[in-house]
Amino acid sequence: MKVDVIMPQMGESIQEGTVVRWLKKVGDRVKRDEPILEISTDKVDAEIPSPAAGVLAEIKVAEGKTVEIKTALAAIETEAEAGAAASAGGAPAASASEPAKSAASPARAEKASPAPPPRAEKQADGDSTPQRESSPATPAAPAQRRTEPGTREERLRTRSSPLVRRMAQEHDVDITTLAGTGISGRVTKKDFEAYLQGGGSPAAAPALAPAVAFTPGERTKRETLSVMRRKIAEHMVVSKRTSAHVHSFFEVDYSAVDKIRKEKKDAFLDRHGVKLTYLPFILVAVVDALKAFPSLNASVDGEALIYKKDINLGVAVALDWGLIVPVIKNAEEKNLAGLAKATADLAERARAKKLLPDEVQGGTFTITNPGVFGSMFGTPIINQPQLAILGVGTIEKRVKVVEDAIAIRTMGYLSIGFDHRIIDGAVADQFVSHIKKLLENFDPRLV
Amino acid sequence: MPNLAPPLDCSPAAAAREGTPLLVRYLGRVPYGEGLRIQEELVESRQRGETDTLLLLEHPRVVTLGRGANPGHLLMTREEMRRRGVEVFETGRGGDVTYHGPGQLVGYPILLLPPSRRDLHRLLRDVEEVLLGVASDFAIEAQRVEGLTGIWVGREKLAAIGMRVSRWVTSHGFALNVSTDLSGFDLIVPCGIRGRGVTSLSRLLGREVAMREAAVSAARHFARVFGYAPARLEESHA
Numbered sequence: 001m002k003v004d005v006i007m008p009q010m011g012e013s014i015q016e017g018t019v020v021r022w023l024k025k026v027g028d029r030v031k032r033d034e035p036i037l038e039i040s041t042d043k044v045d046a047e048i049p050s051p052a053a054g055v056l057a058e059i060k061v062a063e064g065k066t067v068e069i070k071t072a073l074a075a076i077e078t079e080a081e082a083g084a085a086a087s088a089g090g091a092p093a094a095s096a097s098e099p100a101k102s103a104a105s106p107a108r109a110e111k112a113s114p115a116p117p118p119r120a121e122k123q124a125d126g127d128s129t130p131q132r133e134s135s136p137a138t139p140a141a142p143a144q145r146r147t148e149p150g151t152r153e154e155r156l157r158t159r160s161s162p163l164v165r166r167m168a169q170e171h172d173v174d175i176t177t178l179a180g181t182g183i184s185g186r187v188t189k190k191d192f193e194a195y196l197q198g199g200g201s202p203a204a205a206p207a208l209a210p211a212v213a214f215t216p217g218e219r220t221k222r223e224t225l226s227v228m229r230r231k232i233a234e235h236m237v238v239s240k241r242t243s244a245h246v247h248s249f250f251e252v253d254y255s256a257v258d259k260i261r262k263e264k265k266d267a268f269l270d271r272h273g274v275k276l277t278y279l280p281f282i283l284v285a286v287v288d289a290l291k292a293f294p295s296l297n298a299s300v301d302g303e304a305l306i307y308k309k310d311i312n313l314g315v316a317v318a319l320d321w322g323l324i325v326p327v328i329k330n331a332e333e334k335n336l337a338g339l340a341k342a343t344a345d346l347a348e349r350a351r352a353k354k355l356l357p358d359e360v361q362g363g364t365f366t367i368t369n370p371g372v373f374g375s376m377f378g379t380p381i382i383n384q385p386q387l388a389i390l391g392v393g394t395i396e397k398r399v400k401v402v403e404d405a406i407a408i409r410t411m412g413y414l415s416i417g418f419d420h421r422i423i424d425g426a427v428a429d430q431f432v433s434h435i436k437k438l439l440e441n442f443d444p445r446l447v
Numbered sequence: 448m449p450n451l452a453p454p455l456d457c458s459p460a461a462a463a464r465e466g467t468p469l470l471v472r473y474l475g476r477v478p479y480g481e482g483l484r485i486q487e488e489l490v491e492s493r494q495r496g497e498t499d500t501l502l503l504l505e506h507p508r509v510v511t512l513g514r515g516a517n518p519g520h521l522l523m524t525r526e527e528m529r530r531r532g533v534e535v536f537e538t539g540r541g542g543d544v545t546y547h548g549p550g551q552l553v554g555y556p557i558l559l560l561p562p563s564r565r566d567l568h569r570l571l572r573d574v575e576e577v578l579l580g581v582a583s584d585f586a587i588e589a590q591r592v593e594g595l596t597g598i599w600v601g602r603e604k605l606a607a608i609g610m611r612v613s614r615w616v617t618s619h620g621f622a623l624n625v626s627t628d629l630s631g632f633d634l635i636v637p638c639g640i641r642g643r644g645v646t647s648l649s650r651l652l653g654r655e656v657a658m659r660e661a662a663v664s665a666a667r668h669f670a671r672v673f674g675y676a677p678a679r680l681e682e683s684h685a
């Protein structure tokens with residue numbers, strides 16, 4: 001019988017490993033516990049021993065590939081055919097990789113999302129695709145979700161440890177609504193702490209590079225690009241060719257925003273049903289700045305500059321299978337809560353593939369948030385035919401000199417990518433400076 | 448600098464942790480290839496049930512590449528390096544490129560991790576804890592930087608870590624700049640991280656720090672963090 005060799009979890013916080021070197025070839029005889037490959041995680045290399053004696057029948061993951069823990073790396077054909085020993089292997093790659101990707105929002109946690117409707121491809125049309133790719137397209141669509149155990153009790157048990165459950169009880173949080181990064185999607189203590197720190201917004205599930213399954217003997221694998229990926233590719237190249245991209249960076253002290261968030265997040269959630277994240281604050285500031293600097297809310301048409309009265313904000317959303325930029329129409333008519341609700345609604349429907357074509361068109365300015373994945377700041381590509389794009393870097397506590405004293409402040413970088421054909425550095429920098437000032441002195445009455 | 452310092456302790460010390468004693472051996476200056484060979488032997492004997500060992504040593508000038516290394520992080524060709532008397536090794540530890548040279552305290556723990564410690568991140572954090580302890584012995588406030596294994600003083604790296612485990616027996620380890628000639632790092636982009644520098648105890652303190660002083664401190668903190676009884680380690684070189 002066949003026994004899988006799986007990528008072991010060599011530490012609580014370790015979620016993936018890279019196959020560095022196969023020490024055995026397909027067809028080689030291996031002893032139980034004999035090292036058959038080397039993997040690398042972070043700054044440690046490790047040898048993986050064979051789970052059984054037999055012959056290496058199949059290598060499923062090529063050297064240099066990084067896969068999630070529990071992914072089957074190889075199969076060993078055991079000597080004793082008779083043995084009914086259960087496979088030591090973990091779940092197959094596809095299902096094992098799901099939980100970690102599975103959703104951040106309660107809506108997604110409660111049910112499996114079906115295979116993408118055909119309309120999904122259309123969403124990539126038009127001006128839907130700015131910015132760097134956050135996750136490579138997953139060609140084999142993430143259709144099958146891990147089957148959720150039936151009862152809430154079971155789910156709680158399978159998705160958390162007793163410690164985490166106790167913490168959840170203390171904080172009165174429903175664990176089933178959190179995305180876990182632990183084994184099989186368990187909510188770990190770290191996830192829970194991140195959840196609490198993030199002001200109660202579920203940690204964004206990291207978009208993960210999909211595993212590529214090579215068959216034995218295969219050195220490369222050819223795969224036709226999805227329609228969405230082709231659109232993204234075309235759009236990025238056209239944008240780079242069209243606009244004279246320049247980027248500038250500002251550091252913003254979010255301490256004032258942070259204070260407001262801490263004070264109002266519970267009431268805000270009660271009243272509006274969405275989490276009070278940093279994003280709506282930024283959106284409010286951006287709308288104000290766009291009013292003050294209308295050339296950033298414009299586009300070029302031949303030899304003319306078209307100013308737009310409406311402020312339609314595109315907010316880039318990373319998907320497991322690409323990225324999309326839903327647009328908040330007439331953002332200038334919305335207050336902070338309205339912007340927060342619109343963002344949450346669009347992001348959720350983007351992930352559920354339920355956006356209407358109209359909702360990804362007509363953007364006049366785009367905001368992208370590489371900070372979600374920990375990036376300090378991005379150098380985003382302009383979403384044509386717009387003239388500028390704002391990148392929001394990760395927001396974290398940093399040491400800052402305040403009035404000649406060293407202080408701990410909640411800081412983050414903003415990057416502006418602008419088209420120097422039309423917008424000069426002075427204007428772009430004044431624009432971001434305006435946003436910075438608003439954020440650093442945010443008026444609590446706006447929340 | 449003591450080139451061939453006497454052993455700190457060649458006797459099995461501290462039969463503390465789960466019945467496993469720790470042997471701390473100070474080897475003086477050892478060519479990198481020789482160091483690899485000693486480690487291989489010790490890993491094998493540890494897997495056969497011999498005692499845990501912490502090797503402390505220095506290497507002559509050498510640049511090593513972990514398996515994850517990007518050759519672009521070598522700033523000159525291997526031939527040029529050899530001409531300058533710097534060896535180049537590809538080696539089976541985790542991590543990118545690093546430099547070793549005289550004045551750098553290299554520690555290779557050859558331990559069988561007990562089941563409760565079989566966590567690679569914990570291993571790295573524990574080794575960092577050892578190094579933070581050493582820095583604090585010299586009244587230096589070093590810190591961890593999330594995502595950048597090693598220990599740092601400001602934006603400069605004081606010690607690097609790159610390890611390997613085979614069936615939970617550890618090898619390779621850490622490299623702490625005690626009085627290292629830091630120009631050696633100009634040969635490479637240390638650990639593949641651009642935009643950050645390197646530093647040493649001597650530079651931070653503005654005085655020459657003896658290798659032995661750092662080694663004693665490292666042995667003591669290692670025993671503390673990894674749960675071996677410290678007493679005999681301290682006595683042995685008093």
